[in-house]
Amino acid sequence: MEQVPDQDKRLPSRRIADDLREQIKQGELAPGAKLPSERAMAARYGTARNTAREAVAILQAEGLVDAQHGRGVFVRSRPPLMRLGSNRYSRRLRGETGLSPFRIEVTKQGRTPRTECRSVTREVPPKEVAERLEIEHGDLVIRRENWYFADDEPVQFGVTYIPVDVAGDSPLATDAKLGRGSIYARFEDLGYPIMRIREEISARMPTPEESAGLIAPPGVPVIEVMHTSLDNARRPFEVTKFVMRGDLNGLDYEMPVED
Amino acid sequence: MEQVPDQDKRLPSRRIADDLREQIKQGELAPGAKLPSERAMAARYGTARNTAREAVAILQAEGLVDAQHGRGVFVRSRPPLMRLGSNRYSRRLRGETGLSPFRIEVTKQGRTPRTECRSVTREVPPKEVAERLEIEHGDLVIRRENWYFADDEPVQFGVTYIPVDVAGDSPLATDAKLGRGSIYARFEDLGYPIMRIREEISARMPTPEESAGLIAPPGVPVIEVMHTSLDNARRPFEVTKFVMRGDLNGLDYEMPVED
DNA sequence: CAGTGGTCTAGACCACTCA
């Protein structure tokens, strides 16, 4: 007996997902295009709606599509990444424009930047932060929480930790608004020029809180950057933990190779 | 009439997920611990099994747990990250040990490193690579595909592109094995010392192929690093696109701030 | 209002693991 040739070993949900993925890759389903409704897909493939739904879940986990309640499932358009360069700490850029690198990059993309300092408090920092600041565990620091928006869409946030003996009673310790030239101009005022940086980068799925705060669709990872600023004596004077939406942010470093 | 106080507005699946997440955070469910079976959870909360299953899916998407067919669902242990430093291109380190930075880092973690060059071919590179190599679109390059393992577990892979006029008929263009001191010693032999690097970093969910190749559990993003090597005339001579499992790899750069 | 995705139920069978 001959085998029936039109047998498909793949699971129905996989098969539907594969078909859709192929159409997306081939451009038959362009970015922004609407997928068939789950009920239509189920009818088309002769499955239960849940099976079609599972296929959508697969594509969602791959970050390819974005389901919108009551509207439909859409091919995700890949917006241009914000390219955060190592030059974002450059003194020259800071001086020329008076703008933070974040604002420059967002403006370059034709969007409107906004930053918001949500809180300035005194706290005992997490261990990982105390270690990087080279302070005793239990020492107080200033904690500043900043959120970054493009067209009022949150794209990242950062929590900055500053030892109290560095911040003193300067604006860094008390004011939400820091004035022209961003936070690093204020550090320089206090005798802490930023000469070197250390950035430790990792990627993971967001916590539910981060997911809510960043309004990130499911299937979007976050980039976490643990940033340490070093002065000309190579001493750390500030640590910031950034959390960025992975689909909207990228990092771009150019640096010399150490010997 | 008084409201019944034990009403819980949350959806059943969310409620189960929240309970489990809390137990994981509190350490009641330690890393490696087995969660109750889906059937047990369903019975416990008086829901259908699918509802308990949905709760597991939520935690899985957060990267908190790992379901194993026929065994159970387990709290994921966070293995130590591989810390890939900017010093991984250092000439001194290369010379002292004769080992690649990858091997050093894996060994440091008590695991056994292995690298594997899967192919060496001549090809027309993708546009994004040609741009970074500053060659004409359509020019041929050498393409080398490398896989990196720790204890035979794949942790990352990289595809290296070298212009044919750089590689010539050196081992770079022909041999899978490159000998002592890693690939950058060979570039130096050819008159291309690595002086500066550019690294463009992004995070995303893996494609199905990457997911299969890296044997990454669901809910684990990848870190993509587009690396460009520059010689002392600041001319690019090599581009490598790395894809790393986000749960096993981290990047660690220290660099001077440009003026 | 009709159509969409979001969630849930109460079953079923299969593939895998482990004793």
Add this chain to the structure above:
DNA sequence: GAGTGGTCTAGACCACTGT
């Protein structure tokens, strides 16, 4: 073989979006 997760069915009701 008992228990587990993986997948599927055929319904149901809800919340949201559009017209």
